[in-house]
Amino acid sequence: MQIQLILLFHLIHLIRLIFILALSSLAERFAPLSPPSPLVMERLPAEVVEGIIAHLTKDERLALRTVCHRLNTLILPRLPVLWPPEQAHFSVLKLQKLPDTLHISLPALSPPMAQHLVPLTTHATRTWKRWNGEKIDCFSTFSFPSSGAFSLFEKATIDHLEVAKLLPLYVEGGNLQQLQQLLQGCTVDRTTLVFDHQTMRNLHAIPSFLRSISCRSVEFILERTDQYDMLAPYSSGSNSRHFLDFRPILSSLSPSFKKVCDHEHDTHCEECREVKRVLQILNGKLLEAHTVSDADGKTDRFLLERMCGMAEKSTRYIEAFQAHVVRAVVSDNEKGRIQAALKDGEALVTADWAQKVLPQKAIEAQSGYFGKSGMSVHITHCYAKINNQVYHHALHHIFESSKQGSSDVALILRHAFSVLEEKGITRVTLRSDNAACYKSAELIGDLYQLSNDSLDLSRYIYSEPQAGKGPCDRSASHMKRKITEFTNAKRNVRDAEEIFEALTTNEPVKGTSAFLCLMGEVDKKRKKSAITGISSLYDITFEKDGILSRQHCGIGTGQKTSKLTGLFSRLEKLRVSGVSVARKTRGRKPSKSSRKRARPVSSDEEVVQVENDDDQVEEEIEGEMDDEEDLVVLSGVHTYGREQPRDPRRVHWKSYEKLGSRVLSTLFKAGIRSIEVGPQILAKGVITMTRDQLDALIDSLTPLPRPLRLSLHLYAAIKDVPMGRYERADDEEQRRSVQVKVDEDWTPLRGTWGQRITIELAAEETD
Amino acid sequence: MVLITLVSSDEQNFPVERELLKQSGTIETLIVNMNLDDEDTDAAAMPIPLPNVKGDVLEKVIQWMEHHKGDPVKEGDNEDNNAEIVVPQWDDDFFKPAMYGSKHLELTVAASYLDIKNLLTLSCKAISNTFKGKTGPQIREEWGVPNEFTPEEEEAIRKENEWSE
Numbered sequence: 001m002q003i004q005l006i007l008l009f010h011l012i013h014l015i016r017l018i019f020i021l022a023l024s025s026l027a028e029r030f031a032p033l034s035p036p037s038p039l040v041m042e043r044l045p046a047e048v049v050e051g052i053i054a055h056l057t058k059d060e061r062l063a064l065r066t067v068c069h070r071l072n073t074l075i076l077p078r079l080p081v082l083w084p085p086e087q088a089h090f091s092v093l094k095l096q097k098l099p100d101t102l103h104i105s106l107p108a109l110s111p112p113m114a115q116h117l118v119p120l121t122t123h124a125t126r127t128w129k130r131w132n133g134e135k136i137d138c139f140s141t142f143s144f145p146s147s148g149a150f151s152l153f154e155k156a157t158i159d160h161l162e163v164a165k166l167l168p169l170y171v172e173g174g175n176l177q178q179l180q181q182l183l184q185g186c187t188v189d190r191t192t193l194v195f196d197h198q199t200m201r202n203l204h205a206i207p208s209f210l211r212s213i214s215c216r217s218v219e220f221i222l223e224r225t226d227q228y229d230m231l232a233p234y235s236s237g238s239n240s241r242h243f244l245d246f247r248p249i250l251s252s253l254s255p256s257f258k259k260v261c262d263h264e265h266d267t268h269c270e271e272c273r274e275v276k277r278v279l280q281i282l283n284g285k286l287l288e289a290h291t292v293s294d295a296d297g298k299t300d301r302f303l304l305e306r307m308c309g310m311a312e313k314s315t316r317y318i319e320a321f322q323a324h325v326v327r328a329v330v331s332d333n334e335k336g337r338i339q340a341a342l343k344d345g346e347a348l349v350t351a352d353w354a355q356k357v358l359p360q361k362a363i364e365a366q367s368g369y370f371g372k373s374g375m376s377v378h379i380t381h382c383y384a385k386i387n388n389q390v391y392h393h394a395l396h397h398i399f400e401s402s403k404q405g406s407s408d409v410a411l412i413l414r415h416a417f418s419v420l421e422e423k424g425i426t427r428v429t430l431r432s433d434n435a436a437c438y439k440s441a442e443l444i445g446d447l448y449q450l451s452n453d454s455l456d457l458s459r460y461i462y463s464e465p466q467a468g469k470g471p472c473d474r475s476a477s478h479m480k481r482k483i484t485e486f487t488n489a490k491r492n493v494r495d496a497e498e499i500f501e502a503l504t505t506n507e508p509v510k511g512t513s514a515f516l517c518l519m520g521e522v523d524k525k526r527k528k529s530a531i532t533g534i535s536s537l538y539d540i541t542f543e544k545d546g547i548l549s550r551q552h553c554g555i556g557t558g559q560k561t562s563k564l565t566g567l568f569s570r571l572e573k574l575r576v577s578g579v580s581v582a583r584k585t586r587g588r589k590p591s592k593s594s595r596k597r598a599r600p601v602s603s604d605e606e607v608v609q610v611e612n613d614d615d616q617v618e619e620e621i622e623g624e625m626d627d628e629e630d631l632v633v634l635s636g637v638h639t640y641g642r643e644q645p646r647d648p649r650r651v652h653w654k655s656y657e658k659l660g661s662r663v664l665s666t667l668f669k670a671g672i673r674s675i676e677v678g679p680q681i682l683a684k685g686v687i688t689m690t691r692d693q694l695d696a697l698i699d700s701l702t703p704l705p706r707p708l709r710l711s712l713h714l715y716a717a718i719k720d721v722p723m724g725r726y727e728r729a730d731d732e733e734q735r736r737s738v739q740v741k742v743d744e745d746w747t748p749l750r751g752t753w754g755q756r757i758t759i760e761l762a763a764e765e766t767d
Numbered sequence: 768m769v770l771i772t773l774v775s776s777d778e779q780n781f782p783v784e785r786e787l788l789k790q791s792g793t794i795e796t797l798i799v800n801m802n803l804d805d806e807d808t809d810a811a812a813m814p815i816p817l818p819n820v821k822g823d824v825l826e827k828v829i830q831w832m833e834h835h836k837g838d839p840v841k842e843g844d845n846e847d848n849n850a851e852i853v854v855p856q857w858d859d860d861f862f863k864p865a866m867y868g869s870k871h872l873e874l875t876v877a878a879s880y881l882d883i884k885n886l887l888t889l890s891c892k893a894i895s896n897t898f899k900g901k902t903g904p905q906i907r908e909e910w911g912v913p914n915e916f917t918p919e920e921e922e923a924i925r926k927e928n929e930w931s932e
Contacts, residue, residue, distance in 0.1 A: 048876055054895075055852070055892050060898055065903065066903025067912055069915050
């Protein structure tokens with residue numbers, strides 16, 4: 001029995017061994033596929049682990065920490081010192097925004113603190129450091145807005161979160177939300193934010209952002225906003241939506257030449273902003289190049305500095321050009337306002353010297369072509385309202401020779417004003433360019449004297465270079481065309497008298513007056529006068545006790561100059577001296593025949609008025625030389641023409657489909673208040689509306705922003721609408737009022753007809 | 768040709784050429800200390816026991832040494848740039864059947880025990896290559912390691928990792 005038990009025991013043991021062997025053989029066979037025991041990883045000796053992790057990067061070592069305790073224990077001593085997030089402290093964190101990129105600078109960090117930036121390498125598109133001996137400057141660039149949500153630092157303390165002025169991260173769009181996400185968990189002591197005109201509307205998003213970063217104090221940089229204005233040129237067409245930055249103009253002015261805007265800045269021009277963006281990109285690239293060169297020292301630093309200097313200089317030039325454009329727009333806007341506000345008997349006078357007219361013959365030898373001295377023609381263009389009709393008229397003062405000085409201009413203007421006064425003009429606003437003869441303290445003194453003596457000269461505004469003298473240039477082209485026509489008829493134009501003859505022969509140019517003049521000698525001993533900073537003054541208002549000057553039209557309280565006593569007597573002296581030396585003419589004397597015919601223009605002169613079929617009035621004046629005058633008008637011819645005033649804010653539309661509310665909203669922002677559908681479109685039959693379409697049009701207008709006042713004139717054929725009976729007003733619950741009036745049949749052009757429809761959207765909301 | 772017998776932990780005998788064993792620092796030291804290189808000594812009668820190496824692992828080690836016969840043996844600490852080490856194709860194929868398994872680790876441990884520097888370096892490199900670009904959980908899954916960490920421990924390690932250099 002005992003033997004049997006022993007045999008049984010051995011048999012069981014044998015079976016167990018066989019089973020174990022079979023299992024082990026299976027295990028051997030499938031060992032590569034079966035997962036190893038965790039003990040295998042645990043029993044790895046330290047030197048083997050060290051051998052393995054020696055081939056791994058930092059991130060791969062960090063990943064191994066979470067495999068098992070053994071690896072974590074072995075790897076931990078082989079990692080650098082870990083700094084807990086609570087100890088992260090940055091004195092300044094600077095944000096700069098490049099297109100689609102956020103640039104973060106952390107200057108002057110201690111090496112342990114700089115370690116906190118290491119995790120940023122995962123999210124940053126680029127990270128680099130600059131060692132300055134003791135501290136580390138760290139820089140990171142992120143794509144912004146970022147594709148995924150991540151935070152920069154966890155539980156870090158930032159003393160000053162500064163948004164850079166040069167390339168600011170504006171408070172607009174989703175910028176604040178993105179920034180809030182990046183700084184999640186951080187505590188910021190002080191924050192500096194930069195606004196521009198566009199971001200002011202996002203003010204409501206600031207408090208929640210500041211709360212999220214536990215900010216204690218906030219600083220707003222309003223410099224750009226305060227001095228920022230967007231101006232719309234009055235002209236229509238491609239520039240109608242083009243807004244400009246007013247900041248470069250106002251940035252360096254004294255307070256009396258500045259003005260705080262009383263309107264909301266809610267528009268911007270993408271094209272103008274694009275210029276700024278390009279400049280920002282260039283400056284940003286150079287900024288990065290600076291840092292790169294400092295980091296690796298490979299960049300040519302001298303070349304880099306030159307590039308930076310060139311970029312800065314070019315940026316300044318571009319800003320100066322933009323400022324010039326804005327000044328031109330301001331000046332033109334002011335001109336438009338003056339024209340629109342003209343009352344009966346008032347005029348806007350634009351003065352300019354035309355390019356000198358060279359003597360020319362009908363048949364000229366080549367040797368005679370050279371060495372010519374030109375003859376001066378001064379053009380005084382007048383845009384006046386007489387008997388509620390707007391007239392364009394140009395006065396041409398022709399001189400054989402003139403130095404084109406301020407005294408010459410004073411005498412010409414005195415004569416021009418006397419002519420205008422005779423025609424019923426009582427009040428004049430003068431406009432010219434910045435030529436020395438116009439921008440002269442002596443001329444302003446003379447004009448001040450003139451404004452007190454006779455015609456009321458209320459204001460003198462200066463236009464920008466190459467902008468604002470269009471009427472004079474237009475009239476000059478008429479004159480030169482007339483001269484060319486004269487020479488084509490085998491006649492010569494060799495002197496001022498022949499220019500006058502050319503202008504007055506056959507049918508003179510309509511709306512012009514031509515004067516053949518002789519300039520007297522001016523007393524050179526007259527008292528010199530000066531107005532402080534006159535070269536920068538663009539707007540001068542003549543008052544009873546002096547002049548009020550501004551640097552830009554209508555902006556600021558202005559600078560008063562009341563001590564003009566030194567200038568008062570000059571004009572009188574000039575006149576006296578002119579009499580005494582009238583025969584000592586500077587220029588070539590007119591021919592005897594001209595002298596015989598010449599006589600001065602005076603107010604009691606009998607004029608001959610001839611009315612022709614075209615409502616044109618011609619007036620011929622003949623003058624002769626008089627010793628009492630310094631400016632002698634030998635002959636003069638007036639030819640009057642009437643022109644309808646052109647509304648600069650009128651746009652011609654070519655299809656009804658464009659009259660959507662979106663387009664109209666854009667036009668409103670551009671300041672366009674009158675839209676006319678031209679009759680030529682009607683003639684093509686494009687605009688034929690039904691009543692439903694008219695209703696749809698009105699409905700499309702009503703969502704427009706309020707308050708506004710729209711006066712929309714449509715010349716169209718409306719079916720199903722009785723003549724002059726269609727009126728519509730929206731209900732008061734919508735607090736809108738729309739009135740539509742359909743006039744009777746109207747024939748804008750021969751052969752076409754239509755109805756004049758006036759749609760008015762009342763501006764004010766009812767309480 | 769002198770043959771030296773290696774005895775694995777499971778009592779298996781492996782006669783190996785004397786020349787091959789020069790790659791192993793541990794065995795070379797033993798041979799020198801036991802004067803097995805002397806002509807008077809009967810090396811075949813004096814097997815070298817390797818109690819820390821199993822027979823199958825020892826067989827793989829000998830196979831590797833035979834292939835790398837004549838390769839220069841590294842002296843002292845490994846000062847090579849680890850990033851520049853490339854596992855040759857033959858070695859890659861040699862390690863591949865044991866990849867992600869205990870065999871590979873045992874082979875590495877054996878290389879460490881036998882002080883075969885070239886084998887240790889290549890084996891460690893091959894193991895580290897399997898860790899490249901993978902997270903801890905992924906490595907655990909591939910190597911069949913159970914998760915020993917509590918969620919709190921994992922979170923703590925994750926935060927420490929974020930702030931480590």
